[in-house]
Amino acid sequence: xxxxxxxxxxxxxxxxxxxxxxxxxxxxxxxxxxxxxxxxxxxxxxxxxxxxxxxxxxxxxxxxxxxxxxxxxxxxxxxxxxxxxxxxxxxxxxxxxxxxxxxxxxxxxxxxxxxxxxxxxxxxxxxxxxxxxxxxxxxxxxxxxxxxxxxxxxxxxxxxxxxxxxxxxxxxxxxxxxxxxxxxxxxxxxxxxxxxxxxxxxxxxxxxxxxxxxxxxxxxxxxxxxxxxxxxxxxxxxxxxxxxxxxxxxxxxxxxxxxxxxxxxxxxxxxxxxxxxxxxxxxxxxxxxxxxxxxxxxxxxxxxxxxxxxxxxxxxxx
Numbered sequence: 001x002x003x004x005x006x007x008x009x010x011x012x013x014x015x016x017x018x019x020x021x022x023x024x025x026x027x028x029x030x031x032x033x034x035x036x037x038x039x040x041x042x043x044x045x046x047x048x049x050x051x052x053x054x055x056x057x058x059x060x061x062x063x064x065x066x067x068x069x070x071x072x073x074x075x076x077x078x079x080x081x082x083x084x085x086x087x088x089x090x091x092x093x094x095x096x097x098x099x100x101x102x103x104x105x106x107x108x109x110x111x112x113x114x115x116x117x118x119x120x121x122x123x124x125x126x127x128x129x130x131x132x133x134x135x136x137x138x139x140x141x142x143x144x145x146x147x148x149x150x151x152x153x154x155x156x157x158x159x160x161x162x163x164x165x166x167x168x169x170x171x172x173x174x175x176x177x178x179x180x181x182x183x184x185x186x187x188x189x190x191x192x193x194x195x196x197x198x199x200x201x202x203x204x205x206x207x208x209x210x211x212x213x214x215x216x217x218x219x220x221x222x223x224x225x226x227x228x229x230x231x232x233x234x235x236x237x238x239x240x241x242x243x244x245x246x247x248x249x250x251x252x253x254x255x256x257x258x259x260x261x262x263x264x265x266x267x268x269x270x271x272x273x274x275x276x277x278x279x280x281x282x283x284x285x286x287x288x289x290x291x292x293x294x295x296x297x298x299x300x301x302x303x304x305x306x307x308x309x310x311x312x313x314x315x316x317x318x
Contacts, residue, residue, distance in 0.1 A: 013182035020185045021220050028214040030093035032066075032085075037113040039101055043093035044114065045070065045085045048078030054147060054307050055082040055120050059111070061129025061155075063227055065092030067214045069128065073292040076300050077126075081307075084118065086111060088131070090226030092217055102229040103237045104137040112142040122147040124307055126299070128292060129263055130230060132156050133238050136272075139248045140241065148306045149252045152291035152299065153263045156272040158239040163231040170228035180221035188219035202259055202286060203294045245275040251309065252279040253302045255295070257287025 032045035045066055056077055058069040066085040074083050087094035089107050101107070111134070115123065124147050127135035132154020139146045162168060170176040170184070192215060197205045210216065217223060256269035263269075265283055273281035282302070287294055 010178075010182050013186060017181055017185045017221065020189075024185075024216045024220060028217050032093075034093075035114045035117055037110045037117070039098065039106070040089040040094060040096040040110050042089065042110065042114045043087040044118070046082070046118070047074065047085070048080070048082045050082050052080060052082045054311055055084055055123040056303060056307075057111075057115065057120070057123045057125045058083060058085045059125065059127045059131035059134055060086075060088060060091070061131050062231055063215075063218055065214055065217055067092075067212065069126070069292060071212055073126070073296045073299055076296050077303060080304075084115075084120065084123070086114070088134070088230075090230070091223055092214070095222075096226065099226055099229050100233075102226070102233045104133040104234075104241070105141065105237065107134055108137040108141055111138065112145050115145055121145070124148040124150065124303060124310070126150045126152065126292075126303060127154060128152040129289065130155055130234065132263075132268065132272075133234060133241070136245065136248065137241060139250055139252075140244050143250070146250050147310050148250050149248075150299065150303050150306060151252065151254045151269075151272075153256050153260055153265075153289050154254060154268055154272065155234065155263050156238060156245070156268045157242050158235050159264070159267050163234070167228040167231045170225055171232045176225060176228065177221070180224050184221060184224050185219040188224075189216075192216070192219070199262055199288070200290050200293070201261070201288050203288045203290065206293065209293075242275075245272060246277065248276045249278065251306055252276050253282070253306060254279060255282045255284070255287075255291050255299060255302065257289070257291065257294075258283055258285050260287065260289045262289040 030043050032043050035042045035044055058074055060068045066087045070085055077083050089096035089110050125135050132151050135149050254269045254273050256265040273279040
């Protein structure tokens with residue numbers, strides 16, 4: 001009797017989840033175009049004047065999609081620059097053929113291939129959180145593509161502890177997909193707002209953030225599982241690449257907050273700045289994790305300052 005009740009409950013939750021997937025995808029349709037690369041289909045939004053000089057590529061962190069980088073920062077930069085925003089493989093409207101293609105190394109290869117198809121030879125990359133590791137990997141493995149890096153609260157080094165027990169469970173074969181396709185989406189609607197508010201601290205989350213950032217897309221099972229894989233494999237990835245950071249020669253600007261509890265500045269931003277030859281570190285005493293939302297004007301100034309130095313140097317070299 002108990003077994004039948006459990007099975008019935010799971011079936012009902014699975015049906016609710018499927019209905020929720022349809023509703024979420026109708027509410028947040030893809031605003032950009034799709035680019036096929038080896039191992040993935042990447043969703044790209046290209047805004048701003050197309051011939052405005054050195055392009056800016058923006059890469060979001062975990063548990064999010066390109067809309068987190070688009071508003072307000074991307075649109076602010078797009079007033080004068082070409083801005084290209086990606087849904088990372090497996091996130092938003094991007095897909096990946098294998099869930100285990102979760103490492104910065106593999107995703108850097110996919111992003112590099114997509115930029116080649118877009119005709120972008122070099123760009124300044126603006127990366128947030130998880131994509132700090134991705135931006136560093138792009139500079140290491142695809143240096144011809146990276147003119148400079150602006151890193152916002154970046155993950156760069158291994159840390160003590162894990163990434164949350166629920167991510168480890170979701171990344172577990174059988175049990176993870178079972179939970180993702182039954183309880184994650186219904187439960188997620190009740191806890192998503194509180195989780196997002198915690199990431200913003202000590203800043204206040206803007207009104208309407210969850211809708212403006214299309215955060216409910218994360219609750220879809222295939223994306224929730226992909227996000228979990230990204231997180232549980234990240235520590236080993238940064239541990240493997242950290243010894244190479246001295247090879248990064250492009251200009252790097254890092255903006256982080258002292259009270260950031262999501263990605264601790266002393267573990268990531270400060271050591272990275274000390275290891276990269278041409279790095280500038282800005283640490284603000286009251287800044288949380290969502291740098292692009294809290295200080296978009298500062299980020300814009302730093303991006304444009306970097307471009308202002310790169311373009312004349314590149315012209316002189318040519």
